[in-house]
Amino acid sequence: MGRVKTIARRTFLIGSVAIAGGVAFGLWRYKTPYANPLLADLPEGAAALTPYVRITADTITLITPRADKGQGAVSVQAALIAEELDVSLDQIATDFGPPSPAYYNTALAGDAVPFRATNDSWLAETVRDLADAPMKFLGMQITGGSTTVPDGYDKLRHAGAVARETLKATAARLHGVERSALSTETGAVILPDGTRLSYQSLASEAAQTDPITDVTLRDPSEWRLLGKPMQRIDIVPKSTGTQGYGIDIDLPEMLHAAIRLNPGQGAALIGYDASEAEAMRGVQKIVEIPGGIAVIADNTWRAIRAAEAITCDWAAAPYPADMADHWQALADSFTSDAQDSQFRDEGDVEAALAGGAEIEVEYRAPYLAHAPLEPLNATVRYTPERIDIWTGTQVPRFIETNVARITGIDRDHIHVHAEMIGGSFGHRLEDDVVRHATHIAMEMPGRPVKLTYSREEDMAHDFPRQIAMARGRGRVENGRVTAYDLGIAMPSVLSSQMGRQNIPAPGPDLQIVAGAWDQPFAIPDYRVTGYRAPELAPISSWRSVGASSNGFFHDCLLDELIHAAGADPLQERLRLCNHAPSRAVLEAVGEMSNWGSAMAPGAGRGVAYCLSFGVPCAQVVEVSDTGDGIRLDKVYVAADVGRIIDPVNFDGLVKGGVIFGLGHAMNCQVTYADGAAEQRNFDQYQGMRLYQCPEIEVRGLETADKIRGIGEPPVPPAPAALANAIFAATGTRLREMPFDKHVTFA
Structure with missing residues (x-):
């Protein structure tokens, strides 16, 4: 019934919008699939059974259109197709395929509308459905936003199932049997007498068979690949130095x-x-x-x-020459004229804070380079x-x-x-x-x-992570946080990035408040305001985008208020949390870290939480204040993506995200002098050194009702957890990144 309602709602709305907007073909166009791009250059005797499966006389090729930048996108896309196609990963080749609107990203719309990820109301789901239409019409083939798995989870499995059933239909036609009498196994159709017909041997005839599109996807209990530890397709070439880039x-x-x-x-x-x-x-x-x-x-x-x-x-x-003017532009943006959004305004914050605030603080996050290894x-x-x-x-x-x-x-x-x-x-x-x-x-x-690009040109002409400033205040009563007010000022990432593509970015920029306005806490008087600073240095999406800085701002302010209330940092977050999967990840890191147990003198434990890209992620960082500086001892992480497709890759992505978030918080920044970026190579932009890396323990939960990606969500809570741990160990509050401006790391 839920699926029927979703289809009806989407059909009605897209049709209504199309008619109201004078686009008579809107509903028809939305429902009509794009042409299969593989048919344009298909060799004789080959079959392109869907846009994702091409079979020749000697090769089964799976099309994996989402870019692989080290996160394992090729392997996970191939596994989603292979699960239903009934092939093993060592039987197939992969190809990114040609650019095509057929490969538009169906998951981008979810984070493009001003509804919290925890809001699954009829209106929120309706607007998300509606937002998918322009993504399809524009053919937005983009890899980003931790959307590879959410985008492919249904449609890639469906593509594999269509190809499987079409191959069975081909074999049934050739051998005069019913398709229902056939089965498949590891790249072959099995006839009733046990004869195996390889998919490759059926390719030329399959090309003449109408695709079987009415298919049923296998229940997870029948999965051979998904949900089980897998070896990534690229692990051998990357381990032997033979992978091409x-x-x-x-x-x-x-x-x-x-x-x-x-x-x-x-x-x-x-x-x-x-x-x-x-x-x-x-x-x-x-x-x-x-x-x-x-x-x-x-x-x-x-x-x-x-x-x-x-x-x-x-x-x-064409922007301020020196950093002081960049920071001043942010400071000047906390005005009603610069207000970009106020999606979170519950209770009466002004009345609650009329008598003064226990906490009134400012936080800063610098520009950051992308700095990938391949220039x-x-x-x-x-x-x-x-x-x-x-x-x-x-x-x-x-x-x-x-x-x-x-x-x-x-x-x-x-x-x-x-x-x-x-x-x-x-x-x-x-x-x-x-x-x-x-x-x-x-x-x-x-x-x-x-x-x-030389390394120097690559870093000098990067479009870095946005610079950002936040101002927060709040009140506590009777050992509880009762009022929370956070304002965030940053330039618009979307306006800068999409402007270079001549695409207007309409309305408020959700990235200015991402990872802050949408957190699942029930604070009586609760407000988060976004302020759009003027364009400064050109900026772009950086791993976790707005949440990369806002996770630090939001959680650290909450942590300061909890300490002002005299409450336990984990227990007060749990008391305030009104989202079951988020409570579960907080409880998990508490259990993993043995929260509340005694620590050695000079040691501290900090907890942080952030929901970003629909994924609740909680972290506990343990540090020691040594004679050589702050040492990172251990990190515990729990996150819930609804379903874990590959436990091995999940573990690696979470650990990588934690290291990325911690390392940049420790000592990375991009600064401008005379209009030029001063950091031009890795000796000026080091991140975490190998000897500084803590042990990281990961737990993946699967209680959420939607499938999500994990590439970015571990990044936002990491700086906050580290800052909160350093406070617990030393009593020093860190409100500005990079932290090495204020502490030394061992």
Whole structure:
């Protein structure tokens, strides 16, 4: 009944909106699937049974369109298809597939509407359904927001089941039996007499069979792969150094390029002197590109060295030159004129705080670089008739659009070959490297040109995590938190990021308050306000986006109020929490860490919680104050994603997220001087060192009623848990990241 109601609601609303908006085809278009993109270049004798399954006489290829940047996206997508297709992972090949609206992300809409993830009311679910329509109409093929599993959980299993049943229908037609009399096992259809027909042997005939779309998905109790420990498809190549990435592309007659861009992001090149570079060995050509200059040479090293030898005259950055002015812009944004949202305003905060606040504090979070190990790169081969692009990307269709705009070539003649990504953290949501590479390749028609950023250019021209400031106050009574007021000021991530794609970001930016306004606590007087600061340095999505800073702001203010009340940090969070899965993860970390047990002198234990991307995540950090500084001893983490698809990868992603969150909180920041980022390499942006890494214990819960992703949710609570632990150990409150401004780490 629930599913019937969902379909009816979605049909009614999308149809109503389409009619009201004058789009007569809206409902029909929403219900109509996109054409199968695999059919365009299908070899003779091959079958593309769905957009996700291609079978030839010798290979079963599963299409995994979500980008893999180290998080295991290829393996989890392949497993979702393989579970229903009835193949093992060692029987298949994988391919990212061509960019296509058929691969639009069905899970993006969930976090794009102003309803808390814990709100499953009819209205909230209706608006989420409605928000999916523009995602489909625009063909938003994007990897991000921890959506790979939520996006694929149903549709990839369905794709596998359709392919399986279509192969059975093919075998039934060829052998004169009923499809219901057939079964499948490890890549073969089994006839009633036990004869095995491999999927590959059925490929050419299956291509002539109408797909069987009325399928039933297997119950989890029948799963062979999902929910069980799996070895990722890429574990052997990555362990042996044989995994290929975009930076490894090597084509006949390939040239290499490097760039120098204005250190002031978005500012122009006024003039340059390239006489020294032109005389350097291997240099083929020097060309101007938007915002800078490029060197084309016979290898990457020579191109980079020549680019460094060019003397450039740069225009001034279009944002404040120095950090003091960036912080001042945030401080000036706490005004009613700059208010962007106030989705959380319960009780009467003003009346509750009229007599004064027990706590009134300010928190700060700096710009942060993405700094993945693989620097930005893209290889482009341009001719007036066709363009081929090899790169790691999370936004392949944006690339098509922008290359078409630059070259004037129809996007049907632009071919994006997505590659494995050596880390991203949001970096590959941008496509500036492809735009630059396209301008360069147009100077060398017919020859592939690989553009590789030097590490310094990569970090100097990153679009970093947003800078943010928060101001909080509150009251306590009778040992309880009774009033909570948090204001957060930051520039709009969505306006900055989508502006570079010429896509307007309408309405309030939910990322300004993400991880703060939507927390499941029942505080009598409770308000969270977002303030939109003016555009400063250009920014982009960084692992967990707004919640990456807001998890620190929100939980640390709560922790300060709990201590002011004299309450136990874990027990008061549990008392306030009104969401069962969130209570469960708090109880779990309490049990895991033996919360309340005695600790050695100089040791401290801190708890923190944040719900982000629909996932409740709680952490306890234990530290010791040693003669050499603060030592991180152990971290306990509990999170609930509804269903864990691969326990091994789940454990790895949680631990990686914790390390990412802790390391950046400890000592990372991007600062600007004279309009330029000062941190240009890993020696200036270290993160956590190996010897500093604590033991991390993970527990995954499966009580929530929706399937969620885990790549980002472990990040937001980590800085808060560390700050709260340091307070417990030393009595020092840390309200500004990075923490090494105020404490030393052992």
